[in-house]
Amino acid sequence: MAMTQEGGVQYEPVAEIGGGAYGTVYKARDTQSGQFVALKSVRVQTDQEGLPLSTVREVALLKRLEQFDHPNIVKLMDVCATLRTDQETKVTLVFEHVDQDLKTYLEKAPAPGLPVSRIKDLMQQLLCGLSFLHSNRVLHRDLKPENILVTSRGQVKLADFGLARIYSCHMALTPVVVTLWYRSPEVLLQSTYATPVDIWSTGCIFAEMFRRKPLFCGESEVDQLTKIFSVIGLPSEEEWPTDVTLSRRNFSPQSPQPITDYVPELREDGADLLLKMLTFDPLRRISALKAQEHRFFSEHTGNS
Amino acid sequence: MAHVEVPSLLERHAARRTFPMLARTKVCRSLFGPVDHEELNREMKQKLQEISERERSRWNFNFENNSPLPGNYEWEEVGARCVPDFYRDSGRCGVKPRTALINHVKVESAECAGENAEPEVVRPAAEVNQENRSGALNGTPTCARKKRRSRSVQESPRSSSTQITDFFPKRKRSAESSSIPVEITPRKRIRW
Incomplete structure (x- = not known):
């Protein structure tokens, strides 16, 4: 275009140079x-x-x-x-520009992990942003620690939502396999889905805030589902979505395990919230708005 | 002309659509006399340039060749590893996406071939996902659930052959699918 004549003839187009794996x-x-x-x-x-x-x-x-x-x-x-x-x-x-994401933030957290009060604050902000998106009829769909930014003042900012259509070609091209770890069962089963998918991801992230490592690290869709069911139990035949090709019979029967086996730092109220977020049936999963009102947030830090 | 405030993307889109549409239709109603394509083209280019200029001076950055200019913003080029992943460029969309995508699908299918009887299913789901954002715009998960189902039923025949009934719901659903038939075909191919 005509613009190039004035401004930057002396510059090389960076995109071409930095088109490799890292770029600038x-x-x-x-x-x-x-x-x-x-x-x-x-x-x-x-x-x-x-x-x-x-x-x-x-x-x-x-x-x-x-x-x-x-x-x-x-x-x-x-x-x-x-x-x-x-x-x-x-x-x-x-x-x-925000300096770090939740992934880095958790990695940097010193040994015993984040204090519960900090986790509550982070979760409250995360849910607040999510409620906002959901009330504006926007799904995030790819919520994970990498696209939750945390400012130096501890403010949580959701990023990377609503860009799916713009990026779609990019995501398919990325050599790095898109992580399955925060994906909800309905997405993994290729069933229909809506806002509850983000709550599932939020649940996984909630657990990770305590654990400082991901809760379910599957290597394929089926592996991810298997890992999920080994914790929440195999859902009943009635709960299994009807519009999916993957049969429930592919998974071995499992009963739900105590969630505190996986997140020992959780007290009763936190465990209750987490289980409500990690509910298999998306229709029965807690909403962002309801989660914000959960007693986990109302109780004092001291007894939780 | 007077639409200076219209977002640049929209404006560009509208402007670029004028010509192919005229070229395609044989019968045109001439409501405002003959169109001076030369002039229109010139005006459009000028308008686009004005927009670019405005963006450039707002950010003192030349977006065309990625070069900082002197001004309020102190620009620096940092390694992508120094910033959260989110900011990394998604810059490879233009590079032969079709072939690349097909390769990707193959990789993905191979990945779950052992476990899933129908590896092909992987892609349609992603496609459903792509669209679900707007599908989910319609309220409760329950209603989204039903909607999605009916939509995917409609979608499969549309990709192979056009049925007369496709036009009505399509048009109602989104301007995108009805007004740009050209776009649908490549997109379908890309996703599958």
Whole structure:
């Protein structure tokens, strides 16, 4: 395009150089506000009709959510599209920059692990962000410690939701296998699903906050389900979804194990909340809103 | 012309659609006299340039060639490992996605071939997932559940042949599927 003539002829396009496994990220500090931003680019294939409408719609949705300025959602400051070729448009998303994600945060936590009060706070914020998304009819669908950002002040910010349509080609291309560890049984079984999938993931993350290692580390869909059933028990035939190809008979009968065997740090109220999140039937699984009201959060830190 | 405030993506999309549509239809109603394509093209390019310019000066960053410019924002290029995974570029969408995707599907199928009688099923589920975001927009899980089921039933015939009934629900459901038939075919192929 015409723009290139003025600005950066002396620069090489970084995307081409850094197209390898690691690459680089552009990050900036606003010298006036001190705020940090970071760029994330997605290259979208276009035809003569321009950008796929799904991408346009997804961006519009993200922009609409942005107007609420929710404290537990990562800020999307701008979306800039540049035509690269006739077949490709680069969409650059300008996000607020947060230094670390929950994964790093948990890794850095000193030996005995996070104090329960800290876990409560993190969980409350996580659920608050999730309630917001769900009440705006947005599913996260890929909630995991890597896309939950934690600011230096301990503020939780959900990231990477609503981008599925934009990234879909990227996700399929990533050499790294997309993690199954936080996936709900209905997703693993390829059944229909809705907001409860995020609650399942939140449950797994809740357990991980105590354990500082993931709860279910499956290597395939079936392995993941097997690991899940070894803890929550094999669901009854009535509970098994009817619209799936994978039969219940593929799994050996299991009775539910005490959840405290896996998360010994849990007290009664925490265990109750966790089990409500890790309920097999998505319709009976606790909602984000209800989880926020759970007694786990109302009791004093001292006795939990 | 006056739509300066319209998000750049939408504007670009609308602008780029004008020409192919005219080219395809043989009979056009000329409501506003003949179209000066040259002029329209020029104006569109100018508008796009204005938008890029605005974005560029807002962030003092040249988004076209990824280069920082002097200004309020102090830009630095950091290794992707120094920032949370989330910020890493999803930059490979444009590179032969079809072949690459097919490869991926193969890998995935192979992975669960031992356990799953129908490894192919892996992909449709992902597809359902892709769309479920908007499907789930309609309230309770119960209703989403029913919806999804009817949708996937409709989807399978659509990919192979077009039935007359497809047009009505399709049009109702989303502008995307009805207005861009071109997009559907490659997408189908990609996901499977």
